[in-house]
Amino acid sequence: MPTLTDFLQFLFAGLTNGAIYALIALGFCVVHNTMGIVNFTQVDLVSLGGMFLYSALFLFGLPMPLALAGAVAAAALSGMAVERFGIRPSRSGNHLVLIFLTIGLSVILRGIMKLVWGKNRMAVPPLTADEPIRLFGATLLPQILWIFLLTTAAVILLIWIFRHTTLGLCMRGVASNPAAAAVVGIDAGRIRMVSFAIAGAMGGLAGALVTPITTLSYDVGVLLGLKGFAAAILGGFGSFGGAIAGGLLLGLLESLAAAGLSSAYKDVIAFGLLLLVLFIRPQGLFGAGKR
Amino acid sequence: MKNGTALFTVMALGLFLCWSNASSAAENIRLGAFFDLSGPASNIGTPTRLVAEMAVAEINKAGGVDGRKLELMIGDTEGNPAKAATLAKKFIYKDKVAAIIGPTRTGTGMTVKPIVEKAGIPTFMTVGGDPIIMGGKFGSYEYVFKSPQRSEVAVKRLFTYLRDNKLNRVALLYAADSFGKDGAEWMEKLAPEFGITFAAQESFGPQDTDMTAQLTRLRNAAPQAIICWTIGPAGAIVAKNRHQLGIDLPLFQCHGLPDPKYIELAGAASEGDRMPSTKLLVAAQLPDSDPQKKTILNFIHLYEEVYDFDRQFPINTHSGYAWDAVTIVAEAIRKAGTEPKALRDTIEATKNFIGVSGIYNLTAEDHNGLDVDSMVMVEVHQGGFVLAR
The missing domain is CATH 3.40.50.2300 (Response regulator)
Structure with missing residues (x-):
């Protein structure tokens, strides 16, 4: 019978994965809010975050804080490059075309990563020492605390940008009415590029934080990204609060299903519940209803 | 004239290719x-x-x-x-x-x-x-x-070792893919022959990144050892999770993991983990009477020193x-x-x-x-x- 300590352990495991799903979900939401599309390169921006961290540490020999900042910045730049050289030249307003374009770009990014970093699994060191900390009988890695801390900081920063800066105002403007935004002189192309940069930073941070736990390869972001996508839908696609709640909920569902019911069917249980939620609330938990 | 030369060159080249092809096939x-x-x-x-x-x-x-x-x-x-x-x-x-x-x-x-x-x-x-x-x-x-x-041979090797070390009550953790299930089936089939019983069994997805829930359940069943049957990075994640949870039961991995990569991915958490392997990884330690020793050392010499593959793909x-x-x-x-x-x-x-x-x-x-x-x-x-x- 699981004790209270065990339950705490499952809770930590769930929240760790949940925080990562939430970061990725936020990346999906930012682009969705300004362009109205699902950006599938998000999954590769996660892998890229881990790759850049690896290179910064071992190729350039940077200390960890600098390497982490560099990895996030480089992932943000990659996001901008995807928008500028991948999406914008298509000059298409058709959402379906754009979404397919992101799928193609995602395959290209994975190919590039395979060429640059190779096909082998790599080990990324955690931010600080790997000795587990005991907390009320349960144990957790320092990396898990870093994940909670930095995810929270990133979310607060994101919300602050959106609510309290001119840039955020412009982004909200482009999201709600691109034509009107253009009339008042907002450069929609630039705003979209910024949204890709933020998506890249979110994905890159998620990748840099989680790969010390999961190990790193060119396709590590695919499954994580898929879960992040599911989390974004669960929370109501586009809603920031929803993305965070959706991510944490999905992580907890997985962990508790594995612990309480059956480890073999935990994904079936977690995604079954996700479907159930969407049957009852098609717009997601925090969705704005019909658009 | 210029065209004629070009045509002739192409024909000659074609003939040459045909000829060289035919001769090499023979x-x-x-x-x-x-x-x-x-x-x-x-x-x-x-x-x-x-x-x-x-x-x-x-x-x-x-x-x-x-x-x-x-x-x-x-x-x-x-x-x-x-x-x-x-x-x-x-x-x-x-x-x-x-x-x-x-x-x-x-x-x-x-x-x-x-x-x-x-x-x-x-x-x-x-x-x-x-x-x-x-x-x-x-x-x-x-x-x-x-x-x-065969998986059967690896399972027998592992079970012989467990029996010799009096580790009869084990917990099994395997990947829910064809490799993991194959291993689990052989273990269940061969366990009675070696007097081994399973305290608990858990599985995980081969792409999963956290197995602390499964390991916690296994620990609660109080086994003498944990056997993990998977290939790829999941095995290293299990080793790290076991270390994180502070479970001091011995961990046994399958014959797919003896690879320097495993140690690289799991880091210090892999210390003490045991697994069945070919003799290739411990060639230097083999007694001189081992009939394979000469063949293996020759192979390692070629692989590492003559062809220099080990920098990209360690043996x-x-x-x-x-x-x-x-x-x-x-x-x-x-x-x-x-x-x-x-x-x-x-x-x-x-x-x-x-x-x-x-x-x-x-x-x-x-x-x-x-x-x-x-x-x-x-x-x-x-x-x-x-x-x-």
């Missing part, structure tokens, strides 16, 4: 070789190809087979069974190969199996799964052989399988020639063949030919593999 013995050179298992397929090429180069350097050179026709299965099927047909009907080496993965191998069976071309696979050389519902296996040990437990497949086939061609039926019969009659991965004794029923004594138990000790005590 002289060389062709072997088809296809592996996962791209796709998810490319980190296994690429070094396998390098080793196969190394084996062929060494045989040719020593004068080839009866004065004829071996020639590898390389193909990339891309981890795609349909692509592998196309390549197998190309090898058989267009390249007219004498035998085929590969593919890399069990699923791909199962697709290729009926094709080579129908055409009657001896095929030496480097796949892990046993169904390749099992009959009944898995189809006939007259022409199909494989060089890596692991699987490195020798392509070498064994190529050398057994070459030896059989030397004895029987390239007529497929005779070649098949000769491969099947291989006895006491000292390979890198074990001593092969093939029979009509056993198209692998490696027994429990081809494996040793190894232990992670100070960042390297040593023989387990």
Whole structure:
């Protein structure tokens, strides 16, 4: 019978994965809010975050804080490059075309990563020492605390940008009415590029934080990204609060299903519940209803 | 005039190519070789190809087979069974190969199996799964052989060790893919024979990144040891999770993980983990009386110093399988020639063949030919593999 300590352990495991799903979900939401599309390169921006961290540490020999900042910045730049050289030249307003374009770009990014970093699994060191900390009988890695801390900081920063800066105002403007935004002189192309940069930073941070736990390869972001996508839908696609709640909920569902019911069917249980939620609330938990 | 010259050059070139092609076909013995050179298992397929090429180069350097050179026709299965099927047909009907080496993965191998069976071309696979050389519902296996040990052999090796160390009550954690389930089935089947009981069983998805929930449940069942059966990075994650949870039960991994990569991915958490392995990883520690020692040390010398593969692909437990497949086939061609039926019969009659991965004794029923004594138990000790005590 699981004790209270065990339950705490499952809770930590769930929240760790949940925080990562939430970061990725936020990346999906930012682009969705300004362009109205699902950006599938998000999954590769996660892998890229881990790759850049690896290179910064071992190729350039940077200390960890600098390497982490560099990895996030480089992932943000990659996001901008995807928008500028991948999406914008298509000059298409058709959402379906754009979404397919992101799928193609995602395959290209994975190919590039395979060429640059190779096909082998790599080990990324955690931010600080790997000795587990005991907390009320349960144990957790320092990396898990870093994940909670930095995810929270990133979310607060994101919300602050959106609510309290001119840039955020412009982004909200482009999201709600691109034509009107253009009339008042907002450069929609630039705003979209910024949204890709933020998506890249979110994905890159998620990748840099989680790969010390999961190990790193060119396709590590695919499954994580898929879960992040599911989390974004669960929370109501586009809603920031929803993305965070959706991510944490999905992580907890997985962990508790594995612990309480059956480890073999935990994904079936977690995604079954996700479907159930969407049957009852098609717009997601925090969705704005019909658009 | 200028055009005339160009035309003549092209014709001459064409003639030259035809001639060189025809002559090489008459002289060389062709072997088809296809592996996962791209796709998810490319980190296994690429070094396998390098080793196969190394084996062929060494045989040719020593004068080839009866004065004829071996020639590898390389193909990339891309981890795609349909692509592998196309390549197998190309090898058989267009390249007219004498035998085929590969593919890399069990699923791909199962697709290729009926094709080579129908055409009657001896095929030496480097796949892990046993169904390749099992009959009944898995189809006939007259022409199909494989060089890596069966899962059954690895399980027996592990269970012998557990019995000798009086670890009778174990908890089992396996991946919910075909490899993990195959291992779990063999363990359940063989457990009574070795007096081993299972305190608990849990599984996880091969792509999962956190197994603390499963390990917590296993710990609560109070076993004497934990056995984990999976390939890839999941095994390293289990080791790290066990360390994180502070579970001080011994952890045993399967025969797919003895690889410097495992230690690199799991870090200090892998210290003390034990697993069944080929002798390749602990060659220096083998007694001089071991009949394989000379072969293995020669292989390591070639791999690391002559061909310099180890910087990109450090030697692991699987490195020798392509070498064994190529050398057994070459030896059989030397004895029987390239007529497929005779070649098949000769491969099947291989006895006491000292390979890198074990001593092969093939029979009509056993198209692998490696027994429990081809494996040793190894232990992670100070960042390297040593023989387990």
